[in-house]
Amino acid sequence: MNAEDIERLKTHVAELEQQLHVTKAILKRAESSQTGSRDAAQKASLPLGPSLHNLLLLSDSALPLGSFAYSSGLESFLAHNKGGNNLVLFQQFLKLTLRSMAYTNVPYLLASFRDPLALMELDNDIDASTPCTVQRRASIAQGRALLGVWEKAFATTARKQFAEGQEAMAALSTFAADLRAAAVSSEKLPVNGHLAPLWGVAAMSLGLNLEEACYVFLLNHAKAVVSAGVRASVMGPYQAQSLLAGEALQKLVKENLEKVWFLQPEDAGQVVPAMDLWNGRHELLYSRIFNS
């Protein structure tokens, strides 16, 4: 026999050894499954609760508040600043409207969350502090819609799931009853239904914490304005989404919240005087897509 044959035999032995190894492994697995040592199906328990579910529902654009009808002064702003680059103007407006909303509305949200029983008083005070008819209309319409959504959709489930929110839920039902009573009485309405105080109490009843409630409120406002921008042909939907997802907006929302975190409602005020003018002059626009 020569060297070639030896090599050939050696390779053949290696192959046979490999096959033996594999077959031995299969035999072992077959034997072990025979004895029935199957792993018990592990049950996973995830930390996902009803408060996360409610948070996601409150942040949904499909929440039937009618927010799509209000541009928060964007339409008027663009009409007063014709002839510029609309996208640049829009970004400037977004900063101003977030700042204005944070200083005029968020303090009432914080106060009503921290003390749901003061809802009636806060509602009157925010009404007294919102002199612009256009802004009042928008806030009241959305607030009352929120109250309606709460009663028809959220109330029954929330009552079962959140025992600690009972006080807040009671405040909401009393407020709703007062609103109905005031609607049929002939005297002037002392109950209005503004969005910010109702949002605070509703968020508390739905198990959200304060930071989430405020963040969602301000982000919803940003989303509404951006969506209005898309419909006003300022930008396309992808550009809009990149604005919303961008780091600049995240920083803006967080910074504005931090600035007003300790502000009491009686210290709240307008920080962007021009916003009152743009909102108020919305009625003077010749053609309007939005209600505000």
Add this chain to the structure above:
Amino acid sequence: MSMPNSPFMVPATTPGFGEIILTLLTAKKQVLNTFTYQYPLKLIAPGLYKSPAEKHVTLVFLLTYGGGLVGGDKTNLKTTLNNHTRLVLLTQGSTKIFKSSSAATVSRQVINVKIGQGASLCYLPDPTQPFKASVYEQRQTFYVDPAGTSSLLMLDWVSEGRRARGENWTLSSWKGRNEVRHFDESSRGRLLLRDAVMLHEGDPGASLAHKTNNMGVFGTLIVYGPTFHELGDFIMQEFAAQPRIGARAWDSEQGKTDVEAAVRPRQAAENDDGLLWTAANVRGFVLVKFGSTEVDGARRWLGSLLRRQGTVETEFGHQSLLCLR
């Protein structure tokens, strides 16, 4: 060695505090029962006069020494208008707010006014003029009769600073709060209206110039009560008659109402001044918010508006519009 006893009397009043009480003595005469003030606040009452509508009116000038408030000056004026009295409050020039050495040194003006039944207040001052690095706070609270018989006409406006020195909202902080509440002995009184504005520099994202839309002055006019009811209606009509933004002039001059036809030539002047204004009828008030590139433009517009309607001059005399000439 201990300090010798001061030979001077301890002052009865507190620095910056002032009080005015106006009462109707007989059906034809009202008097100033109380009229006190202390540095840095000064008050001058030239004397009772009769308005064209045969109503007695008291005029008081609110003054500061040097025409303004130095950093840290605080004034506090308490005014009571007893039933059926009339008061006009004016200033003699813009109240200048001088710079503060630090953010903690706040110049403050506080005014509390109680307007009794059937009483009217006409408060039309000059704008405040905050200089660079000034820190200022202002609180004006008006307590009115819960039955709605009190009347109030109040103007509150602020300018950008000294334009000639290039001050374009270079103030550090300006906070103003105007409140109207029901007069109630036992509680704070139900809030009827609150108009609060806060300006502070130091916001990298949006400068004050952006927030004020490059206006040189902006302000609020509050119109409330039976005496000013027609003025309120007139303002709402003027606002409704404003030409629509973005409209083409399809229609001719014919077929326009009187108000609309008169608005047209004024409109050109207002556009040059960069004047923007809105009027809202809310909660029983007529609230006007306005802004203009220059103080004079706003002064002219507002003065002309009030003169054309006529109630203020008839009921309070031409002197009440001194700051709007």
